[in-house]
Amino acid sequence: MKSLSVDLETRSSVDIGQSGVYRYTEAEDFAILLFGYSVDGGAVQVIDLVRGERIPQEILDALADDSVIKWAFNANFERVCLSRYLSDLGMLHTTERAHFLSPRSWRCTMVWSAYMGLPLSLAVVARVLGLEEQKMTEGKALIRYFSTPPFHEPTGEKWELFKSYNRRDVEVEMAIQQRLFKYPVPQSVWEEYVLDQEINDRGICLDMPFVENAVKIDAHTKEKMTDRLKTLTGLENPNSVAQMKAWLKEQGVETESLDKKTVAALLTNVSALLKEVLELRQQLAKSSVKKYQAMQNTVCADNRARGMFQFYGANRTGRFSGRHIQLQNLPQNHLANLEYARSLVRQGNFAALELLYESVSDVLSQLIRTAFIPKEGRKFIVADFSAIEARVLSWLAKERWRMDVFANDGDIYCATAGRMFHCNVVKHGENGHLRQKGKQAELACGYGGSVGALKAFGALESGMKEDELKPLVDAWRTANPNIVDFWWAVDRAAKDCIKERSITGTHGIKFIYQSGMMFIELPSGRRLAYVKPRIGENQFGGESITYMGLDLSKKWARIESYGPKLVENITQAISRDLLCYAMQTLRSMDIVAHVHDELIIECDERVSLSSACEQMARTPLWAEGLLLRADGFECQFYQKD
Template identity: 25%
Template sequence: MSGKIVLIDGHSILNRAFYGLPDLTASGGRHTGAVYGFLNILFKILEEEQPDYLTVAFDTHAPTFRHKMYEAYKGTRHPMPEELREQVPLTQEVLKAMGVPIVMKEGFEADDILGTLSVKAEREGLDVSVVSGDRDLLQLATEKVLIRIPRTKAGKTEITDYHAGDVEEAYGLTPPQIVELKALMGDTADNIPGVPGIGIKTATKILKEYGTVENAYAHVENIRPQKAMTALRDHYDSALLSEKLAKINTDSPVELDLEKARLENLFTPEAYEMFRDLGFKKLLTRFEADPAAEKRVVEVRTVTGLQEADALLKKAAGTDRAGLYLLQQTDRKSGKCRVYGLGLSLPDQKGGVGGTYYIPAGGFVTENLLLDAVRRIAGECPLLCTFGFKEMVRAAELPESAEGSVFDIKIAAYLLDPLTSDYSFDTIAKDCGTERVLSAEEIFQSKKIPLPEQMEEDKAAVYAGETAFTALAAQPLLERKLEENGMLALFRGMEMPLVYVLADMERAGIRVLPEELEQYGNRLTEGIRQVEASVYEQAGETFNINSPKQLGEILFEKMKLPGGKKTKTGYSTAADVLEKLAPEAPIVRDILEYRQLTKLKSTYADGLASFIADDGRIHSVFHQTITATGRISSTDPNLQNIPVRMELGRQIRKVFLPAEGFVFLDADYSQIELRVLAHLSGDRKLIDAYKMEKDIHAITASQVFHVPFDQVTPLQRRNAKAVNFGIVYGISSFGLAEDLGISRKEAAEYIEQYYQTYPGIRSFLEGLVTSAREKGYSETMYGRRRPMPELKSSNFMQRQFGERVAKNAPIQGTAADIIKIAMIRVNRRLKQEKLRSRLILQVHDELLLETAKDELETVSRILEEEMTGAAKLAVRLEIDMHTGNSWYEAK
């Protein structure tokens, strides 16, 4: 018989995938990262091998020969993490859905099954590929049996292959001697004890000379070095046990059923359903088409006639609720919006979804007609259900609607689960249990959604129609869930009104002078040249500063700086390594400055130029469904990450200028997170400290270090400030020690003194962790929830991270909520008073307004009233305001 069979070690590959990929969770909170990684490795193997047969072997829960020997020797194997354990049966379900045979046998481990099947397959004349992360299987390698060892790194899978000759080349030993090697050197991962004191080099040398452990022991007095001789003589029983543990049973009672193992079409309807349910969208593109397409009930009808289109749009405006999705594209350079079509979904008489339509722009159905229809529907329909409402607001220039009249399912889904990164309409549909819809990847048969101008009209129809359908179908359940979770008021009163503010900010943009940007780039280029020259002079030679390999050799080999950590690719020159060396090494300080300057040059001096639109302004995109704490983020470009630590970095703000006749007015909340902490904790001393209206950091220093207020030194104030802000972020003594350059013991004493000074804060923060652990989520003052799965992780570091987040999320999230309220109030006041001034940028606790010079006094009053009045806390909200003819001056 000829052909090829692939045998896969199920648990081993799952284990590799679990530790090699970030965790993923599907609906219902199921962990799926290992399953996804397993499938990626499986498909990679199948594409390379093109086998005729396939089988996957798994361990059983029943004790095996090895388990019993482990217990007899030194206890049990390390338990599998719970997050991985729950993915084993899930993987098996997926494989069964794909028609892949699974082999398990009580009392035998997967590698025994693989060993037996590989021997039987080789006897049948088949070429065999055994896929496992366990190098014990190298003992099975022959010229017909290939052992494939996958390794997942940074999301990519690399595979090393071993026939018998490859094993000898890599290890200097034959495949059967791999068992002997493990017998001598052991394997901590597999709890194989080996012989204490004998490592891989000595073990390999002994086996090259004596062939087997038994023969080596027969000549034990001749073994060198002396240490190895003594170790083998005194621990020969351990070597024999280890040999039994490492030896794979190639005669276990399992049959090779080639009929069952024959590889058929894996992309079955059952597999398709499971991939969809698990959220494996990228893998769905492997299916030629949806195997369950005939089950689909969402029909999107394209309407091109003006009369019928007009009738549908009037019906939408007159109905109680409608689903709407505007397919549009805004040109970043010109700022012009082009409308390609409108997805529309109308309810039936029972409150469900009736017809779903797509109205393309073309002929008598003009873009303006569709935009007018959107305005009419938004103004007249009591409940407009949509997806990505901000883009519709910008395109149609919609005025703010009455509270509760618009429902964006994407924002609702984000509030309900802020940890996921997938708020696509089809994922929302699946999570809400609505009727089946195609995903964008399925519609376009691509992982990337094309721009509307590149969409084929029939696919655009399905995309826009199904999005509108999902908005209408999912809205009732999402609203009910928001109410059940206490977040409906947050959604209606904060997140939906914020959409209009963000749309206004994007539309307004911020002015940038290209010539100023060019001059700034020239200053950076000169700064880079000077720092580069200084580095070369101190190093005594020129080299590529951007090359970690060359830089590591200069610093740690040539200049002999301490702290060099050598990896497989050379010395680590990561920022944390260099920052520790910087205080004592001028060259390292220069290298860190060089990195900052080159980042400024590429990201800002060069990068910003490409974002300047025809109106001379940069129109950044603001997102409200990205961060887990509720903070707004910005992209294309990110204007919230402008550097502030070094003067040359701050100077980038000089290129941002107000329009003629305007100035910048910048308002920044003063220590908002500390004030929120004072309010939420109710700590009387911290509240009183704020009410004294003195320097809060100096007050804290006075109380923590027990010195009179007027005798606090600058260093004491700096240390108190670090503790004040560090406490908000759940800082550890290790983190504080790193920040202040002090010992961990001193840092721990500072934190302890702080808690003694403000005793209510300790109990409050500990209570946040306890509450989050019990409820499974943390909560802001306004009811925003942040799920806390990290607190139940089997990984200690993850649990520690979870405790820090549980302390910080309610504080940072409340501060983020307050700034959102302030933005809404300020924007409304500017419009109500018909001012030309406008809010153009938000950077966390800071608002930047382009203010008409003759409106400066009025706008300053509005900012003061609306920002300080955004929340009623136990301590007053304070703001700092500055004006300037550039962002630099205003800040």
């Protein structure tokens, strides 16, 4: 036996959508109902475990045998469920470091689909590829019927249909593998996947007494604020957007929206009553409690949250995306004494919080990060890359002056402002006020952004005038001629590749046309995939690059692109490869989480921060000349330095 394709139907009273598979399998009533499998691409067998059928011993042995490759679509689900099943059988001898089947011999068809620029849904992939085998549409209703409470008896036509559904899923997964076999995922990416699974299995520790009290305090705070709003407005439900808009209209204030930005603008010019009402509404709208509730939902019996990261979640670049608690979008913390505020919440001291802080909701929001803690006797090292995208972009475009700034540990925002305004700019010093303009331009203009991008990055809110935005863009582009040239060199290479159906290249990046696909080959050897590329016409009547992919509404549609946007994909993809390389370099340490370009390491108190940062900043052989830097700090709870 060389390979085993697997699909499971399971049941548990825990909601997997809210809690994830790790918590799902901890439920006492968790069970595998059906086990569908195929050995070496042969006929699919379905084992009805509920009705007393047994998985053959050779298959059970293969599940624990690292020499047999196991395939599944979203393989993390099958691997974690089977870990629980084999543990119950006494076949998986767990230790503190290994609760789960080793991911080394598991391969995920969903990751393969994502690598090819395809969706992360089995049904949609099958449809997009036009497979003969299509996922059965009855599946969702059958899962609701048999897999979620109240569990129904596994009998009759519905049960036989459920078994057919299980068989079909294995067939569809195998058909996807057969369709994609010409485009194998590189071994290096599978090694990254294994590391990702190890991090997901390890999980990150939560301070649950702190979390429980945060939820209680939030509920108490919201109740008080709602009562105050009812008193001020006379509204039955002041949380209702419609009721609040109608009340504001009666007070002479008409508004289309009550979103954060609109309310902030309204607050600048209203009466004291309206100011209090709008501020209370803003505080009520804070979603801090949702993060704490997500922690309650996902935490496992050992107080660790697992399954926080989706490998290849952003399939355009291969970057990770967040799941469940979503560490990628936690609020920042700016409280002067974080530890003291945290201790008050942990004690449940609502009176002190209300007395000492203007907004308890804001305190809870700023403390979300601090719910993540190292286990007893250990510490966190939090380390991140300094200006990683700016460094990669400068290296790719050979923008020498920028590389010199990085070589001398300079401040890229000051250097950019100095170059744009032809003067010396020092942070908190000479012409220091120009640094913000340099920063805004850096963030907005690197990938072809213009006035709209500057506005999106908050240029007007930071005090810039509308009429200075276009000159700012022009000044940035004049200061960075090699980057501008790089955008259009990539644009030409991609268009030539599509038109000629050939291999083109520029700046160490290859563009390859193969069987109706365009691949962008990165210096690491990894490829970005663009499905069914064409040359189209943009809104200005010029040529544009189009390809099939998931649009902003998550629909499979034709997407338009051009040189600067492809440069963004390339730069972010290389930044992702550098993060994965750093994770491999540091894999002997316990990485418990990663957020954008930052690693959170749970380690022994004796581990040196400087050596961890030094290892993280190592440059791979394929990135010769790229200057990396990692900075970090140590802490006893997660925070933003």
